[in-house]
Amino acid sequence: MSDFNCFEVNFDGLVGQTHNYAGLSFGNVASSDNGGLTSSPKAAALQGLEKMMALHRLGLKQAVIPPQERPHIPTLKKLGFSGNSDAEIIAKASRAEPYVLASVCSASSMWVANAATISPFPDSSDGKTHITPANLNSMFHRSIEVETTTRILNSIFSTDSFVVHDPLPSCSIYGDEGAANHTRFCEEYGDTGVELFVYGSSKVGPTFAPGKFPARQKRESCEVIARSHGLTSRNTIFAQQNPNAIDRGVFHNDVIAVGNRNLWFYHQEAFLNNEEVCRQLNAAFGGAGLTLIEVPSNRISLENAISSYLFNSQLVSVPGQEGTTIIVPIECQENSEVNDYLSLLEAEHAAINHVEYFDLRQSMKNGGGPACLRLRVVMTDEQIAGCKANVFLSEGLYRDLKRWIEKHYRESLAPEQLTDPALVEECRLALDELSELLNLGSVYHFQLS
Numbered sequence: 001m002s003d004f005n006c007f008e009v010n011f012d013g014l015v016g017q018t019h020n021y022a023g024l025s026f027g028n029v030a031s032s033d034n035g036g037l038t039s040s041p042k043a044a045a046l047q048g049l050e051k052m053m054a055l056h057r058l059g060l061k062q063a064v065i066p067p068q069e070r071p072h073i074p075t076l077k078k079l080g081f082s083g084n085s086d087a088e089i090i091a092k093a094s095r096a097e098p099y100v101l102a103s104v105c106s107a108s109s110m111w112v113a114n115a116a117t118i119s120p121f122p123d124s125s126d127g128k129t130h131i132t133p134a135n136l137n138s139m140f141h142r143s144i145e146v147e148t149t150t151r152i153l154n155s156i157f158s159t160d161s162f163v164v165h166d167p168l169p170s171c172s173i174y175g176d177e178g179a180a181n182h183t184r185f186c187e188e189y190g191d192t193g194v195e196l197f198v199y200g201s202s203k204v205g206p207t208f209a210p211g212k213f214p215a216r217q218k219r220e221s222c223e224v225i226a227r228s229h230g231l232t233s234r235n236t237i238f239a240q241q242n243p244n245a246i247d248r249g250v251f252h253n254d255v256i257a258v259g260n261r262n263l264w265f266y267h268q269e270a271f272l273n274n275e276e277v278c279r280q281l282n283a284a285f286g287g288a289g290l291t292l293i294e295v296p297s298n299r300i301s302l303e304n305a306i307s308s309y310l311f312n313s314q315l316v317s318v319p320g321q322e323g324t325t326i327i328v329p330i331e332c333q334e335n336s337e338v339n340d341y342l343s344l345l346e347a348e349h350a351a352i353n354h355v356e357y358f359d360l361r362q363s364m365k366n367g368g369g370p371a372c373l374r375l376r377v378v379m380t381d382e383q384i385a386g387c388k389a390n391v392f393l394s395e396g397l398y399r400d401l402k403r404w405i406e407k408h409y410r411e412s413l414a415p416e417q418l419t420d421p422a423l424v425e426e427c428r429l430a431l432d433e434l435s436e437l438l439n440l441g442s443v444y445h446f447q448l449s
């Protein structure tokens with residue numbers, strides 16, 4: 001047992017002003033199905049903020065990660081678009097490569113589960129918390145995030161107890177999608193944990209790769225991260241996702257499995273070999289082992305699991321409350337198979353015994369549920385107090401962020417409006433104000449140049 005007062009802090013990504021539906025993520029069924037719809041950036045940002053505040057009010061530690069600069073003019077310049085003004089550059093890109101313009105406009109950095117992989121200090125050999133920003137190199141629109149993500153993480157985790165690594169080399173063998181494929185198990189957050197790294201495919205060994213959709217996370221990346229985070233082989237498990245599930249739309253492991261402390265909730269079709277993963281996890285965990293809740297396909301079909309995003313939930317230990325609360329999207333209530341299952345869990349006082357539903361429809365339409373929107377960081381009281389950035393949610397910060405969203409966000413954004421050059425200035429003005437409010441220093445390209 002540790003002597004520290006340790007918490008799991010949920011850092012949620014604030015939705016950006018250009019939140020839109022461009023159908024950019026092949027293999028993410030919601031993104032493909034909803035491409036071309038008109039979005040509501042203001043509603044999206046407020047929905048995310050309400051989830052953060054609800055968790056804060058439950059007594060959990062909640063923090064915020066700011067959105068990124070979009071449209072990203074530096075990327076357009078890198079791709080050869082030039083002009084005397086940002087407006088000219090945008091006009092050229094929209095004429096020549098509408099897909100590129102949509103990509104540099106994506107607000108995808110909101111899904112911070114993909115921002116980085118984090119091994120907290122109780123697990124690492126040097127007693128520091130290790131953070132590797134994800135290169136996200138399997139989707140062009142997401143690969144743009146890593147540079148700014150790295151600056152933001154360095155600004156928030158700037159003290160000696162954290163090490164922010166460089167992202168992995170950006171080539172296919174090191175495809176890395178961050179914490180969406182990583183789960184840490186422990187008794188108490190300050191205890192040494194067992195880290196589960198899940199990959200979609202591997203360059204070496206037998207290949208059971210998906211045939212239709214990309215396997216975004218590579219085994220080789222998991223190995224590099226475990227090594228550079230100073231984890232021991234005893235406490236590190238690597239497991240392959242079920243390739244058939246990827247081909248049906250499970251583009252990240254957090255679409256099909258979620259864990260908290262000694263509890264693991266996952267679907268029968270989550271892994272290539274569920275039984276072997278459980279055996280290895282239990283052996284590494286020791287003691288009484290993990291509490292496993294495997295949901296069979298005949299209780300909840302894979303299709304319903306994906307469309308409701310049941311497993312893209314957050315499992316949280318609410319202070320003063322027995323058991324575990326599950327934070328799920330409202331879509332789970334609307335799906336009768338999933339709703340019946342959740343009602344039964346509550347009625348039977350199972351390990352998961354409270355359900356909280358959230359309206360995150362704006363993010364969900366792009367394949368981002370409650371778990372996608374958060375990055376978990378185990379922190380001590382002292383580390384939280386030592387953080388110079390003003391990112392920990394309070395009633396005051398909530399009010400400020402709400403006001404900031406109301407002031408700077410559009411009610412709606414149709415795909416053709418991405419060509420509007422006014423978006424560039426709107427975004428810079430808002431982010432300048434936000435980085436000051438959050439005391440982050442200069443983290444955006446426009447603030448550095």
Ligand code: SUG
Nearest residue numbers: 022023024025028031111113180372
């Ligand atoms: O990478 N969607 C994101 C959703 C990420 C969800 N994250 C986790 N499961 N952790 C993605 O596929 C869609 C953007 C668009 O189509 O406009 C998008 O990027």
